[in-house]
Amino acid sequence: MKESIVDSLALTLGKLPGIGKKTALRLAFALVDQRELASALALVLAETVANVKECSFCRNLTSDNVCETCLDTARQNTICVVHTPADQRSMEDTGLYRGFYFVLHGSLAPLDGIGPTVLGIPRLIERAITIGATEVILALDSTTEGEATCAYIANQLEAQNIKVTQLARGLPPGALVEFADSLTLSQALKGRRGY
Ligand SMILES: [Zn+2]
Known part of the structure; x- marks a missing residue:
């Protein structure tokens, strides 16, 4: 029973960006072991879901109708x-x-x-x-x-x-022309500047 809960938790966590299968499982076991941490996380997540909305000017995430950045005169x-x-x-x-x-x-x-x-x-x-x-x-x-x-x-x-x-496009510092893909290279060529 416990294992299936851990598995479904891992499956959900694995949907987050940058979280692989192994990490997801490690996090799931950690949360099951640390009940207090899991409860605190559940609370913060519920608050986030309930309060986060898009700023009506810039569409960035905020808890108000207009975000702080848009109000900054x-x-x-x-x-x-x-x-x-x-x-x-x-x-x-x-x-x-x-x-x-x-x-x-x-x-x-x-x-x-x-x-x-x-x-x-x-x-x-x-x-x-x-x-x-x-x-x-x-x-x-x-x-x-x-x-x-x-x-x-x-x-x-x-x-x-x-x-x-x-934004300027092209080769990142340290890049080798030989290994650059054609999109990067064509942008670097278009964005060339005087030497
Ligand atoms: Zn805004």
Whole structure:
């Protein structure tokens, strides 16, 4: 009986990103052994599920209708567009960017029914116009889906005469040309600069 509970717990934990089968099982056994920790975790999880919602401006996760970042009047009139709340955190943690954000929660995937509206792109355009954005930075994944999403958003924003920029692409430090895939290499070539 105990084993089947552990197995189903491990199966659920294994759905989390970066958690393999072995780790999931180790965590499941740890939680079953440490009842207090498991109870505390259950409480925090229930609270999270009950209270987390999307900010009505930037779609980042927050417990209020509008997140702290969007309420920060000291921020510059720029918007950094990212795929996920984790990406937003990474950009903020660089300490180099002091503007607003917009979280898409995915990439365009028309075959899976994920169109511009699902990603909130019309809201992004509206927000950029409302705050009079001087620049929209596309900080999206350098994948085929990410590139397609960038192209679509850039098109929409340029139609409104809003400046659009994209993160630099290309070879990461220490990369060997021989082993770079063709997408990375073609982006590195397009983004080449004076020596
Ligand atoms: Zn917000």
